[in-house]
Amino acid sequence: MTVTPTPWPAGVPGWADITVTDLGPTQRFYGGLLGWHLRPGQPETDGYVLATVDGYVVAGIRVSDVPQPAAWCVYLATDDIAASVATAVGAGATVALGPVSVLSLGRMALLSDPTGALVGLWEAGDHTGWELTDAPGAFVWAEQMSHDPAAARRFYTELFGYEQQDMSAPDFTYTSLSVGGTPAAGIGGYGPGAGDVPAAWTWYLAVQDADAVAPRVAELGGEVVSGPEDTPYGRMLLVRGPAGEVLALLQAPEEDVVA
CATH class of the missing domain: 3.10.180.10 (2,3-Dihydroxybiphenyl 1,2-Dioxygenase, domain 1)
Incomplete structure (x- = not known):
């Protein structure tokens, strides 16, 4: 088990989230299967919910009225998201979103890599990523x-x-x-x-x-x-x-x- 309150090193997966239209089935599934407890984020986070295990944050769930293909998005940590996005584009990626600031929590971007896989980048602010791993x-x-x-x-x-x-x-x-x-x-x-x-x-x-x-x-x-x-x-x-x-x-x- 690893517990960390600090930002993850650049290039290391540091977060994952998903967007769903109905929180109920998601809560039942992950709560029953993995023991997740869901904690609503700040009101200004617009429906973003944090999943926790033993009080430690392990994932994010965004609730939206707009239907979209459901998939977990893995975010790789970066110390400089603008530089990482520029490098990614130069290496053949397409920017799907960002970089954008998320309150004081951090900065994010979504990319489609050269093979077509969606991947996120996260530059930590107040939100450093998942707090618990290997448990x-x-x-x-x-x-x-x-x-x-x-x-x-x-x-x-x-x-x-x-x-x-x-x-x-x-x-x-x-x-x-x-x-x-x-x-x-x-x-x-x-x-x-x-x-x-x-x-x-x-x-x-x-x-x-x-x-x-x-x-x-x-x-x-x-x-x-x-x-x-x-x-x-x-x-x-x-x-x-x-x-x-x-x-x-x-x-x-x-x-x-x-x-």
């Missing part, structure tokens, strides 16, 4: 998957100067990106059976028991897309939430669990 119900990993992982690697490495570790196998393309020697995120390639699945960032949240969680997904209004299955990094399942959003749940290997 049940909280962030543990994030990765970008596309049909052109080489283009994705070039883009994100140019953006944040990541160190790369190739973890590919004969039927699997994957690179771990690190900041200062600490793994930050992954870049992977879809297999031949993926069809026209669009490029996307997916975040992983920790669970204590993937097999116990799996049957509850449907009970709470979601759907198990795949798993649970064993991976080198723990037991994983991919799920779809009540608004159609996709996320991954990961049970750490036994030797990695801290009591």
Whole structure:
């Protein structure tokens, strides 16, 4: 478990949020599955809700009357959002929003990377990002998957100067990106059976028991897309939430669990 009240280092995933039109199903799903408690933000945040675990902020939920495709947006931390956006555009990204200031909370931008995946950038102000990681119900990993992982690697490495570790196998393309020697995120390639699945960032949240969680997904209004299955990094399942959003749940290997 990691608790931090300080801004995340540049290039490290530091926040995730989603926009939904109905908070009720989302509250029921994540509260029942991951133990989230939802805390309304300040009135001036226009319907933005903070999800907490044991009092620590772990995610954001925006409620809007305007229907839009539901998906979790992963934000990468930056120390200078204007410079990061300029670098991203020069490397082939398209700006979808910003940079814009969000009260005194920080500054944000949304980009479409060269493979078409949406990614956020966050320059911390009063809001430093998630306060809890590597604990049940909280962030543990994030990765970008596309049909052109080489283009994705070039883009994100140019953006944040990541160190790369190739973890590919004969039927699997994957690179771990690190900041200062600490793994930050992954870049992977879809297999031949993926069809026209669009490029996307997916975040992983920790669970204590993937097999116990799996049957509850449907009970709470979601759907198990795949798993649970064993991976080198723990037991994983991919799920779809009540608004159609996709996320991954990961049970750490036994030797990695801290009591």
